[in-house]
Amino acid sequence: MRIVLADDSMLLREGLELLLRESGHDIVATAGDGPSYVAAALEFRPDLSIVDVRMPPSHTDEGLRAAVEVRRQWPEAAILVLSQYVERSYADELTASGTAALGYLLKDRVSDLDGFLAAVESVAGGGTVLDPFVVAQLLAARPKADPVHELTAREREVLAMMAEGLSNAAIAARLVVTEGAVEKHVSRIFTKLDLNADEETNRRVRAVLAFLKS
CATH class of the missing domain: 3.40.50.2300 (Response regulator)
Incomplete structure (x- = not known):
């Protein structure tokens, strides 16, 4: 490139x-x-x-x-x-x-x-x-009213890895869980962040942007 x-x-x-x-x-x-x-x-x-x-x-x-x-x-x-x-x-x-x-x-x-x-x-x-260190700092700085705080600890962990650019398969390998389990976490993240159904890659990007901006 x-x-x-x-x-x-x-x-x-x-x-x-x-x-x-x-x-x-x-x-x-x-x-x-x-x-x-x-x-x-x-x-x-x-x-x-x-x-x-x-x-x-x-x-x-x-x-x-x-x-x-x-x-x-x-x-x-x-x-x-x-x-x-x-x-x-x-x-x-x-x-x-x-x-x-x-x-x-x-x-x-x-x-x-x-x-x-x-x-x-x-x-x-x-x-x-x-x-990853930037992700940790941003998560720590979020106010309690932030919708990210509605996520469970595992969902925040998955969202942080999404922000690092990892795919579901890569997240599953890092967490030593099935890819299906990660997909369920990702789906719940989308729901809690009020991200309507859309093309999958766009929703992942929007979830990360919501994490950064909310």
């Missing part, structure tokens, strides 16, 4: 570029600051952007702001954010448009090459992939 990389660390940027090229992907542009990333993303319209949160000129949330600007001008843009930090507002900002094709991973997850490459493929394909 065609990818734009945006990170102010030349070492990390070149390392990611080498890894992705060796995996068969085409790096169509790289950027070291927010404005350059916005320009590259809108010019090349890549299959995926991989963006660091903290970049020049502010070195705070410049990369995030750039990603939000890209999605404002191009709502279908697939974006995978890499960060050293967990900030709930980052995920909230990226899901503000209500679309999928987004991910948020902590940078140390890149060392898990198979997992990182799977996240790249999933986000580019329209999926939503969140770092």
